[in-house]
Amino acid sequence: xxxxxxxxxxxxxxxxxxxxxxxxxxxxxxxxxxxxxxxxxxxxxxxxxxxxxxxxxxxxxxxxxxxxxxxxxxxxxxxxxxxxxxxxxxxxxxxxxxxxxxxxxxxxxxxxxxxxxxxxxxxxxxxxxxxxxxxxxxxxxxxxxxxxxxxxxxxxxxxxxxxxxxxxxxxxxxxxxxxxxxxxxxxxxxxxxxxxxxxxxxxxxxxxxxxxxxxxxxxxxxxxxxxxxxxxxxxxxxxxxxxxxxxxxxxxxxxxxxxxxxxxxxxxxxxxxxxxxxxxxxxxxxxxxxxxxxxx
Ligand code: GUN
Numbered sequence: 140x141x142x143x144x145x146x147x148x149x150x151x152x153x154x155x156x157x158x159x160x161x162x163x164x165x166x167x168x169x170x171x172x173x174x175x176x177x178x179x180x181x182x183x184x185x186x187x188x189x190x191x192x193x194x195x196x197x198x199x200x201x202x203x204x205x206x207x208x209x210x211x212x213x214x215x216x217x218x219x220x221x222x223x224x225x226x227x228x229x230x231x232x233x234x235x236x237x238x239x240x241x242x243x244x245x246x247x248x249x250x251x252x253x254x255x256x257x258x259x260x261x262x263x264x265x266x267x268x269x270x271x272x273x274x275x276x277x278x279x280x281x282x283x284x285x286x287x288x289x290x291x292x293x294x295x296x297x298x299x300x301x302x303x304x305x306x307x308x309x310x311x312x313x314x315x316x317x318x319x320x321x322x323x324x325x326x327x328x329x330x331x332x333x334x335x336x337x338x339x340x341x342x343x344x345x346x347x348x349x350x351x352x353x354x355x356x357x358x359x360x361x362x363x364x365x366x367x368x369x370x371x372x373x374x375x376x377x378x379x380x381x382x383x384x385x386x387x388x389x390x391x392x393x394x395x396x397x398x399x400x401x402x403x404x405x406x407x408x409x410x411x412x413x414x415x416x417x418x419x420x421x422x423x424x425x426x427x428x429x430x431x432x433x434x435x
Contacts (some may be wrong), residue, residue, distance in 0.1 A: 152398040155294050161410035164293070165206055168417050172207035179325070179424035180209040180236045181265070181416075185243045186250065187217035187223060191379075192243045199241065202413045208420060209236060219282025221250045225258050232260040238424035240266035241416065244315065262427060265419040268314060276322050281435055283419050288320035291352065291373050292327070298400055300350065300371050302327040308348035310334045310341070310361065310388070315416075316354035316375050324350070353388035363393025372401040376406050 172179065181203045185196045196212060203210035213227060231240045240263045242255050256264075261271040267283040270290070275282030295302065307329035311317035317333060324331045334344045343352055345365040351372050353361050358378035366372055366389075376388030387404030394401055402408050425431040 145245060152395045153298065153400040153401045154395075155298055155373075155400050155407060155412040157290070157402060157409065158293055160297050161290075161414040164414040165202065165417065168414075168421055169206040171421065172373050175424075175430070177424070177428055178207060178209045178236075179420050180211070180234075181236045181239045181241070181420045182231045182237045183210065183243065184210045184215065184224070184227060184231075185212070186215045186219050187247050189245070191246075191377075195429040196243050199413055199416060202417060203420070206417055211237070219247070219250070221254060224250055224255060228255065228258045232258075232263060237263065238427050239263055239416075239420035241266050257392075262433075263423055265416060265423055267319065267419070273314075273319075276319060279326055283423070284323060285315055285319045286415040286419060287316045287354075287375060287408060287412045288323050289415035289418070290413075291320055291375070291408060292323050293415070294373070294402065294408070294411055295350070295371070298371070300400070302329045302350065305329045305349045306332070307350040307352070308332045308334055308344055308346055309352045309354070310345065311352075311354035311356075311375075314355060316352075316355075320352055320354070324352075355388050355411060357388055358386045359388070359390040359428070361389040363390055363397070363412050366394045366398055368397045369399040370400045373408060374402050374404050377404060 183196050183199050185192055195198045200210045200212045228265050231237050240259050244252060256268040259269055261269045262281050267285040272282045276284050307324045309317050312333055312335045321331045321333050323430050332344055334341055338344060342365045345361060346367055348370055351366060351370055354375035356376055358380060372389055372394055374387035374389040378386050380386055385405055426433050
């Protein structure tokens with residue numbers, strides 16, 4: 140168990156290796172899928188040619204194929220109307236071989252993301268963005284939880300981070316990360332503060348954190364002196380700098396000497412998001428096809 144208060148200036152943070160954990164999860168999933176009498180089916184939909192989204196979508200499809208799922212990626216032109224996208228979703232909702240549907244965000248401005256999210260069958264909503272799943276998660280009921288927060292919770296569990304009663308600070312209030320990770324941390328009995336763009340003293344809030352989750356999408360926003368000694372730091376950001384370097388939302392080199400643990404970028408949260416997507420898809424498939432009761 141990581142201990143918050145012990146301080147030894149010679150210590151450096153434990154690096155939470157999301158790549159290694161994701162690899163282990165994939166191996167477990169592949170073994171399970173090999174035993175199933177069906178192939179779970181995942182449909183990934185992307186609209187437009189956002190280069191970052193292209194890479195994420197390709198990585199999701201490749202991972203799905205690696206564990207033995209059937210995966211279909213649909214790339215629609217940037218000019219696609221909301222109505223056309225909704226008609227594709229309706230088709231995938233009705234498709235018996237498709238267990239999970241993911242529409243990569245962001246979407247072009249002519250398409251309302253909320254309309255898209257609400258059109259996906261909640262039983263196939265492996266992103267956990269449908270209001271039914273959001274509400275169930277909030278109520279502490281069985282739900283599909285969004286993939287990045289699910290992946291983070293598994294990284295914390297793997298590192299034996301004690302969450303009960305811990306002061307957790309979440310930077311960011313997005314539908315994809317900030318809000319749902321705050322719910323999952325609360326469900327794990329942490330004392331959760333959500334910090335956002337209107338928070339008065341962001342640095343002071345961060346300094347109180349025993350567990351800090353940064354999901355603001357701003358390169359190296361969290362400085363070393365915002366991070367308490369022996370805090371656990373989860374960096375959700377993936378930001379490309381003008382010089383081509385990939386950095387997180389946390390200034391890693393300024394924190395690594397005094398944090399208890401920290402996720403690297405890349406190789407921390409990113410691979411865990413994909414692992415959690417695969418887990419959600421398998422669960423959706425097992426529920427839809429009667430291997431698991433639908434209420435689980
Ligand atoms: N864009 C950034 N992260 C995500 C994600 O987890 N799911 C989807 N659908 N889009 C994203």
